[in-house]
Amino acid sequence: MTSIGATVKEPGSSKHNKTGSWRTFKPILDKEKCIDCENCFLFCPEGCINKEYDIDYDYCKGCGICAEECPVKAIKMERE
Amino acid sequence: MEIPEEEFLAPGHRGCAGCGATVGVRLALKMLGKNTVAVSATGCLEVITTPYPETSWKIPWIHVAFENAAAVASGVERALKSQGKDDVNVVTFAGDGGTADIGLQALSGAMERGHNLIYICYDNEAYMNTGVQRSGATPYGASTTTSPHGKESFGEDKPKKNIPMIMAAHGVPYVATASISYPEDFMKKVKKAKEVDGPAYIHLHQPCTTGWGFDPSQTIELGRLAVETGSWILYEIEEGEFKITYRPMQRKPVNTYLESQKRFKHLKEEEKDRIQEYVDQVCAELKI
Numbered sequence: 001m002t003s004i005g006a007t008v009k010e011p012g013s014s015k016h017n018k019t020g021s022w023r024t025f026k027p028i029l030d031k032e033k034c035i036d037c038e039n040c041f042l043f044c045p046e047g048c049i050n051k052e053y054d055i056d057y058d059y060c061k062g063c064g065i066c067a068e069e070c071p072v073k074a075i076k077m078e079r080e
Numbered sequence: 081m082e083i084p085e086e087e088f089l090a091p092g093h094r095g096c097a098g099c100g101a102t103v104g105v106r107l108a109l110k111m112l113g114k115n116t117v118a119v120s121a122t123g124c125l126e127v128i129t130t131p132y133p134e135t136s137w138k139i140p141w142i143h144v145a146f147e148n149a150a151a152v153a154s155g156v157e158r159a160l161k162s163q164g165k166d167d168v169n170v171v172t173f174a175g176d177g178g179t180a181d182i183g184l185q186a187l188s189g190a191m192e193r194g195h196n197l198i199y200i201c202y203d204n205e206a207y208m209n210t211g212v213q214r215s216g217a218t219p220y221g222a223s224t225t226t227s228p229h230g231k232e233s234f235g236e237d238k239p240k241k242n243i244p245m246i247m248a249a250h251g252v253p254y255v256a257t258a259s260i261s262y263p264e265d266f267m268k269k270v271k272k273a274k275e276v277d278g279p280a281y282i283h284l285h286q287p288c289t290t291g292w293g294f295d296p297s298q299t300i301e302l303g304r305l306a307v308e309t310g311s312w313i314l315y316e317i318e319e320g321e322f323k324i325t326y327r328p329m330q331r332k333p334v335n336t337y338l339e340s341q342k343r344f345k346h347l348k349e350e351e352k353d354r355i356q357e358y359v360d361q362v363c364a365e366l367k368i
Contacts, residue, residue, distance in 0.1 A: 006132055012090030014129065014136040019092055038083065042263045043300050045099040047087040047106050059091035063098035063289075064297030077297075 015059075019046065023062035025077040029053055033074035040066035040075065081264055084110045093136040095128040098296025100286035100303065101202045102128070103260045105173060108200055108284075111270040114139060116169040117156055121149035121178030124209040125202060146182040149174045150190035150199060157195045169198065169274055176203040176217035180241045191250040191279045198273045198280045201243065204288035212291040216241035219311075220358070221351055222343045224291075229346040239358070247281040248317045254280035256316035256325075260287075261303030265314055265325055272318070285312045293342020305337040310363040327368055334359050 029040075034053055041049045043065050048056035055066075067075040088109035095102045101124055109116065118141045120126045126143050129136040144152045153172040160168050174183055179201040187199060206224045207213040214224040219240045223229040227236040248255045254276045258266035266284065273280030287302035289295070294302055306312040307326065311334055314326040334356045338344040347355075 008130065008133055008135040010135070012136060012138040014092035014094075014131070014134040015090045017092040017094075017131075017134060019094075022097060041085075042083065042107065043103055043260075045095055045097070045102045045106075045299070046091040046093075047089060047102075048091045051085045056091065061097035063299070064295075065098055065299055068297040069300050 018058045019061050020058045023057075023060055023080060025062045025064060026057065026080050027055055027060065027062070027064065027066050027075045028078055029055060030074045030076070033072050035072050035074075037071060039069040039071065043069050081267065083267065084113075086110070086114075088114065088116075088138045089129065090136045090138060092134070093129045094131055095124075096290050096296065098289040098299045099128070100204065100260050100288060100299045101125050101175075103299070104200070104202050104266070104284050104286050107260070107263050107267055108171070108173075108270050109139070111267045112169045112171060112198075112274055115167055116171055117141070117160070119144065119149050119153040119156060119170070119172045121172070121174035121183050122146040122209075123175035123178050124204070125173055125175065127209050146178050148186045149178060149183050150187040153197045153199070154190045154193065154195045157197050161196075170196070171198045171200060173200050173202060175208075176201060176205060176243075177207045177215040179203075180216035180243050187247075188250065191247060191252050191281065194252075194278050196278055198270070198282070200270075200282045200284055202284050202286050204286050204291060205240070206288075206291050208288050208291040217243065221338075221347050221355055223346060224343070234348075234351060235343070235346065244281065244283040247283075250279075251320070252279040252281060253277070253319055254316070256281070257283045257285070257312070257314055259285045259303045259307055259312060259314060261300045262307065262314060262326060269316060269325075272316070291343070293345075294340055298340065302337070302340065305332070305340065308332045309334045309337040310359045310368055311337050313362070313366060313368065315366070324366060324368065331363065331368065
């Protein structure tokens, strides 16, 4: 394949870079309290919370948006 | 609205914790789906999503210069069309610098020629990637490294350039403003932009933790405050018809938005009053 400029052939390959190491505060979700509003899933800058509300700590940078936007305060930020 | 779970922007990108741009791109791509080609101008998004040899994009993506993202998107659209691929979305993501300043002529040309593409400007109101220099989209009063506050200057002394209205003046079929803090509103607009035959422009307001100076957890709250104070207005212009898509129940004082950011911390009362007056005037014109 002839390429002009730089090409990256593996889609989504930034997943090899685990940004979880950046984190100081870790979000912990209490699923009992969760009301399934999807706010954390929608607003996560990493896209590392799925619709089952599992948080992928390999990538979570600990920004705390999920805890802030949770309407029932089901997510707590704990120092690592 | 049912929001697809599938992500088209992979994690591991180098965006700051609390980055607003990646929230916007994630949501937009959910609406556009995998049959999409993206073009990015130089900027934060390009740098954080493609540290060579990695990429966060799960769809075909091309980076071009600051100046010509819209021109390249025009070419991609025309090439796909000539191959008979009419079901592929072509989307451009460019920052406010790449849109309001450096890429404006290419964007104007693409809009005027009527290409079937979607242009999304993620507006964080300065050149964040290179260290917070002012852009045409920097609002009045904001301190940046090239409009610093100090003895000789109180920060940016020009109002924010009204790009969505400049785009509307091109007579394109769809223009909208949006905010990452109102995801359903934004995603509906992306869906409309996708369905429109011809150019569609969406101006996405997106707080920046590093450039604006606030805690990363506050990104969404800041975007919300911008809208709730009337500092940023959510509307769409469909075939020339203007419609406000979200009205704050009761507008909050602009100061609640200003005081939560470092870039406005230096403002004196009279400067804040001037900003409030300006916002009041704009809101009165739009009946908000």
